[in-house]
Amino acid sequence: MLVEKTVSQILDAFASSDPTPGGGSASALAGAVGASLLLMVARMPKTRTSAEADRPSLDGAVNVVGPAAAQLRQLIDRDTAAYDEVVAAYRLPKASDEEKAARKEAIQRAVRSAIEAPLAVMRACRAALEAASAIERHGNPNAASDVTVATELLRAGLNGARANVAINLPSITDAQYADRVRTEIAGSEIRTLR
DSSP: GGGGEEEEEEEEHHSSSSSSSOOHHHHHHHHHHHHHHHHHHHTTSSSSTHHHHHHHHOOOHHHHHHHHHHHHHHHHHHHHHHHHHHHHTSSSSOHHHHHHHHHHHHHHHHHHHHHHHHHHHHHHHHHHHHHHHHHHHHHOOOGGGHHHHHHHHHHHHHHHHHHHHHHGGOOOOHHHHHHHHHHHHTTOOOOOOO
């Protein structure tokens, strides 16, 4: 599992000639790092005198960002697994009509999985981004640059995940599902912080 490796091993895995981990896992990783940075800032009080006044807002943000960070961590490997499912489905035999039908069905299931993983990354990144303004407002001003880095990483995660959804969507034959996903990715723009 990628999440159990060292940073050097993760970078080597991304730099290898293997197709996984790829952009989907990188998007989840960027989001996980961004959300984790937000958690750090939310847990760091401004000053001793203002800490109590800010705590409810920061705790509320932690309640959103914490689960998003945990989910993004899991999605790093889930995206790789989804891609591997797609590859396996395309490798299924297709000599008979039955095999062709089973292969087609397996491909559709696998592509849905390859769409659902980055959709979940988008949702988690968006949730964390929406909580970022409270962290910026109530967090330690000395950590403002950490909030900026966190939001940029979360945006990268969201945008990368959106690209992964978009590249897989043309393979879906279920028009209703495809329309629902297109609507979701069209509405995934985020307008928080700067």
